[in-house]
Amino acid sequence: MQATDTRRKIIVGAFILLGIAIFILGVFTLGSQKKAFVKSFTVDVVFNDIQGLxxxxxxxxxxxxxxxxxxxxxxxxSQVQVFLNIEEEAHKYIHKDASASISSDGLIGNKIIVITGGTPKFPFVEDGDRLRVNTTLSTDDIMKTFQVNNKNLVDVTSDFKILAKSLVEGKGTVGALLTDEQIASDFKAIVVNLKTTTASANKMAAELDKFTKTLNTKGGLTDKLLTDTAVFAKLQASVNELQKTANSASELTENLNKASSKLTQTDNAVGVLLNDQKTAEQVKTIMLNMETSSKKLDENLEALQHNFLLRGFFKKKAKAEAAATDAKKE
Known part of the structure; x- marks a missing residue:
């Protein structure tokens, strides 16, 4: 009987020790998962909405x-302050300009906080610092955006369905193009003509390129005009002379216009002769009298040559003229 009680006590004691061992192991396991036994520091973040954290x-x-x-x-x-317990080992990676945002552990997992490290030009965070908030789209915002996009997609699909139906029924210009054979044939003809026009344009461009190359031929007139400064200078001088000639011709024309305008006026001799009938008749009379007087003078000179008093003088003059003529012939 005593042996039985002793065995029972030993078994009970063994179970108690095993239970204590399991309890201690569980505490350490949970503590390791929650980082309860790891040296850490605390920072905080202030959010407008913690989205179920x-x-x-x-x-x-x-x-x-x-x-x-x-x-x-x-x-x-109306804001919420969240205190974060962070391992000391991560202290050397997080700077004071680091930011925190709320995210999800997977698509529908638990909410988590994600920290970005910041930039090396800032010092490391210290216990009690406050991190700034990284304002990114939350999962709820993304789902709302998806809902709006889905609604827009439904609207676009409905509109496209109506448009496709109109096209099949031949409504509108595009529908007529798709269903009317005559319009389709005309459109094909337009395309053919456009293709022909394009070919002609390409040919013209090739000819123009060929002509341009001939202009650049070494030693040609165009090449000299474009590259030879001496030829260009001569051409410019010719143009200047031509300009001077044109200016002279313009002045001459102006002078002729002034002279011709004077001919129609009676304030000058030529104008009087051309426009005054009485003066013209007088001039004609004077010219007739001068012609008559000249004729009479010739007759008087002829009579003087036969006068015995002057006959010797005229004979000597005639001999002198004949001698001068013979001398010139020799």
Whole structure:
């Protein structure tokens, strides 16, 4: 009987020890998962909306779990302050300009906080610092955007369905193009003509290119005009002379116009002769009298040559003229 009680006590004691061992192991296991026995520091973030965050949710950095949410409390009038318990080992990667945002562990997983490290030009965070908020789209915002996009897609699909029906029924210009054979044939003819026109344009461009190359031929007139400064200078001088000639001709024309205008006026001798009939008759009379007087003078000179008093003088003059003529012939 005593042996039986002793065995029972031993079995009970063994079960108690095993239970204590399992309890201690569980405590250490849960503590390791919650980072309860790891040296850490605390920072906080103030959000306008924590989107269902809870105490104990994880904190991630570059895809690695570095801590947990320690405490959540209201801040100010409507904001929420979240305290983060972060492992000391991650301290050397997080700078003071780091930011925190709310995300999800998978598409429908628990909410988490994601920290970005910041830039090296800032010092590392310290215990009690406050991180700034990285305002990114939340899962709810993304779902709302999806809903709006889906509605827009439904509207576009409905409109396209109506448009396709109109095209099949031949409504509108595009529908007529798709269903009317005559319009289709005309459109084909337009395309053919356009193709022909394009070919002609290409041919013309080729000819123009060929002509341009001939202009650039070394030693040609165009080449000299474009490249030879001496030829260009001569051409410019010729143009200047031509301009002077044109200016002279213009002045001459102006002078002739002035002279011709004078001919129609009676304030000058030529104008009087051309426009005054009485003066013209007088001039004609004077010319007739001069002609008559000249004729009479010739007759008087002829009579003087036969006068015996002057006959010797005229004979000597005639001999002198004949001698001069003979001398010139020799």
């Amino acid at each position: 809870k105490t104990g949710n994880n904190v991630w950095f570059s895809g690695v779990k570095i801590g947990t949410i320690k405490k959540i409390q209201f801040f100010g009038t």
